Amino acid sequence: MKHLRTTAIAAILALPSFAAAQETISLTVASSHPTTIPWVGMIQTHFMAETDRILAEEGNYEISWDEAFGGTLYRANATLTSVEEGITDIGWVFSYLEGAKMPLSQVTAYTPFATSNVPVQLSVMRELFNENEAFRNEWEQYNIVMLGMTASDSYDLYTKTPVASLADLNGMRISAPGVLGTWLRGTGASAVDGALTTFYTDIQTGVSDGVLSLALGALPTRIYEVAPYVTRVQMGTVFSGGVAINRDVWETLPEEVQQAMLEAGAYYSEAHAQDMMDRPEVAMEQIATLGAEQSTPVTIVEMDPSERQAWVDALPNLAGEWAAENDGRGLPAAEFLAAYMDGLRAGGEAPARDWSAE
Structure with a gap:
């Protein structure tokens, strides 16, 4: 009987250490637009949900999301600065409204009749982001990390x-x-x-x-x-921007969480691109x-x-003038x-x- 009691106590004492192994990270996610806008709603249903799913597989981390969609924290004219300055940790950056700060991001606005295929367009823009230093710096100079890209329908x-x-x-x-x-x-x-x-x-x-x-x-x-x-x-x-995270916040996150967000961002972009073809x-x-x-x-x-x-x-020659x-x-x-x-x-x-x- 004494042996059984000792075993039971040991099992109970082990429970708190197991629960404590999972770290909860609190992050604010926000947008200037409401979740009724397809690509904003998909931040919840795809980016956040996929991040949660990936992290749950290992069980080491979970995120407590503080949601501020629909202009609760800022309006459309402040989507870039709000992520840059940490007013929100994560947010949709409406680069289309940032012509002066993000000129290369406007290339699609000066090339009409080029494509109505959103998956192809976003694939090209992601490749350019990965390979073109000037384009990448156009985003990263504002203390942000790009996670997923967005575009309009035709x-x-x-x-x-x-x-x-x-x-x-x-x-x-x-x-x-x-x-x-x-x-x-x-x-x-x-x-x-x-x-x-x-x-x-x-x-x-x-x-x-x-x-x-x-x-x-x-x-x-x-x-x-x-x-x-x-x-x-x-x-x-038209390429319209993307989901981004404040770099200072990003650098505090464990590598496992960073990787989960990058994977979730790619998933979000692909799903959003197809949604812009179907919806x-x-x-x-x-x-x-x-x-x-x-x-x-x-x-x-x-x-x-x-x-x-x-x-x-x-x-x-709109594009020539822009270039x-x-x-x-x-x-x-x-x-x-x-x-x-x-x-x-x-x-x-x-x-x-x-x-x-x-």
């Missing part, structure tokens, strides 16, 4: 009146986000700077006659109600269904290939542009215009 045209040809755009006022207004140069349309939050009202009040937008943005903001003519132009996708078509179907009974029913058409090519050919400006600042922009276009072609894409050859 841009189309939503207007109050039908657009059957490129000539129909002449004289129109088209709202577009930031630099993407340059995609209208040469068409005869005037760009009106705007965002998803302003597009509906801009069209409704006559500020603009339509927008360049995304299916995933047009659906929740109901742009189709005021711009029921949808022309599928497939102008291309927009579902959104477009919903737009057609929801807009079928409104006073002016939604009409969705594909732009005639010859008219699309006419648009491509009408554009000035020349940034080369003048000491950046290898022309070289970077060529590597990006070569990467797309190596991935099986056939850009409608060879921006790097001009």
Whole structure:
């Protein structure tokens, strides 16, 4: 009996040391956008969940996530500085809004009609990040470590009146986000700077006659109600940024946790890229269904290939202008542009215009 009692006590005493072997690490993860935005929601469902799954296999570490999504800590104009300065440990960096600080990251915004294949685009951007020192430094100089990349779905045209040809755009006022207004140069349309939050009202009040937008943005903001003519132009996708972690925090993490996050970041990027191929078509179907009974029913058409090519050919040398400006600042922009276009072609894409050859 004494032997059994001693054995039982020893077993009980062993339990606390086993529990203490697992270390809990507290991290804040945040974003300027709500989790209803696909790539933000996937930070929870893919990046965080996959990190947890990988760490659970060994059982040495677990993460206690303090979530601050939807602009709780900062807005879209502070996504980079908030990770850089440690306002959040991990966050989605919206590099598309950081043209001055991250000029090479804008290459996709100056190469429209190059690709609408998000998996290929992000694969090329990741390869460039790994191999191009200037591009990598563009991120790492701000005290951050890149974990996973993001991109948009492809841009189309939503207007109050039908657009059957490129000539129909002449004289129109088209709202577009930031630099993407340059995609209208040469068409005869005037760009009106705007965002998803302003597009509906801009069209409704006559500020603009339509927008360049995304299916995933047009659906929740109901742009189709005021711009029921949808022309599928497939102008291309845009690299928008990625999930990053503050480097000071990163360097305090055990190697096992770092490796888990890098693997989870790669998984997140791949899943997000495929989601950007699948989800927009579902959104477009919903737009057609929801807009079928409104006073002016939604009409969705594909732009005639010859008219699309006419648009491509009408554009000035956007990429050349961008490269020349940034080369003048000491950046290898022309070289970077060529590597990006070569990467797309190596991935099986056939850009409608060879921006790097001009």
